[in-house]
Amino acid sequence: MDFDLTQTTPHQTYNLLIGLVVPRPIAWITTRNLAGQLNAAPFSAYNYVGTDPPLVAIGVGNRPGPGVIGKDTAQNIRQTREFVINLVTEELGPAMNLCAIDFPAEVDELTIAGLATEPSKVVGVPRIARSPASLECREVTTMEIGRSRVILGQVVSIHVRDEFVDPKGPYIRADQMHTIGRMNGLGNYVRTRDAFFQIPRLTQADWLRRQGGA
Ligand SMILES: Cc1cc2nc3c(=O)[nH]c(=O)nc-3n(C[C@H](O)[C@H](O)[C@H](O)COP(=O)(O)O)c2cc1C
Known part of the structure; x- marks a missing residue:
């Protein structure tokens, strides 16, 4: 089936894209407004760039x-x-989902979800204490494109719970963190627990050796 995106409604386009760009990491974002009121909400249109x-x-x-x-x-x-x-993480999924409810601006979703915060190291916005890792960010710019907006942020500090850091790299013990990813809407997510497998990267020399051996 082919979809001409000049003929689809914004909602249909949304359904197609969120079903095809998968699995997506989830940024559970804490912010403050100018009055200092805390806010938390999940966003899966997210990646490092x-x-x-x-x-x-x-x-x-x-x-x-x-x-x-x-x-x-x-x-x-x-x-x-x-x-x-x-x-x-898997265990934080239900609390994250509460933060996606369209509450009025004055509602602090963290209180509703029963989540404590810890002060961040660099920015004035706190992190969610039960989250295994947090990225502190400063806005570089917000691009308004049509009815969409893309926020570009610079990561200025990273907190990771000690048990999830292998200091050798440092590498993140992502296989032990049990984060979840968002799939095609409809409340669908994927687990990462026991889901890791390896496809080792090849150099050109590795590839040539394999060709010769074939
Ligand atoms: C897992 C998940 C991912 C979401 N991703 C996005 C997203 O990428 N962009 C978006 O605008 N809304 C997204 N939403 C919806 C927002 O979380 C929701 O509209 C929320 O109420 C926004 O809160 P705020 O007004 O406090 O910022 C997502 C919801 C869930 C449950």
């Missing part, structure tokens, strides 16, 4: 209803230019 400098990008849609008005997370990041990305 650079390491020098370390950059992340997040796609944030509009608040439900008329107008092109960004969700609280996007508004807070524009106002304070700071945010924290917290990782979501």
Whole structure:
């Protein structure tokens, strides 16, 4: 089946893209508004897009209803230019899901979900204490493109619970963290527990050796 995206509705396009760009990491983002009120919400239109400098990008849609008005997370990041990305594990899934409810701006989702925070090292926004790792970020820019917005952030500090760091690399013990990924909407997620397998990277010499041996 082919889809001409000039003929699909925004909702159909959304369904196609979230079903095809999978699995997606989840950025569980904490922010503050100018009055200091905390906010937390999950975003899976998310990835790192650079390491020098370390950059992340997040796609944030509009608040439900008329107008092109960004969700609280996007508004807070524009106002304070700071945010924290917290990782979501299997056991934190239900609490993360509570933070996706479309509460009014004055509601602190962290209180609703019963989540404590810890102060961050560099930014004024706290991290979620039960999350195994958090990325402290400063907004580089927010690009408004049509009715979409992409937030580009620079990671300025990283916190990882000690048990998940192999100091040799340092490497992250991602196989022990049990983070979850978002799939095609409809409440579908994937686990990473016991799901790791290896495809070792090849050099050209490795590849040539294999050709010769075949
Ligand atoms: C796992 C998950 C991923 C989500 N990803 C996005 C996303 O990438 N972009 C977006 O605009 N909304 C996304 N949402 C919806 C927002 O979390 C939801 O609209 C939330 O209420 C926004 O909160 P805020 O207004 O406090 O920022 C996602 C929801 C879930 C459950």
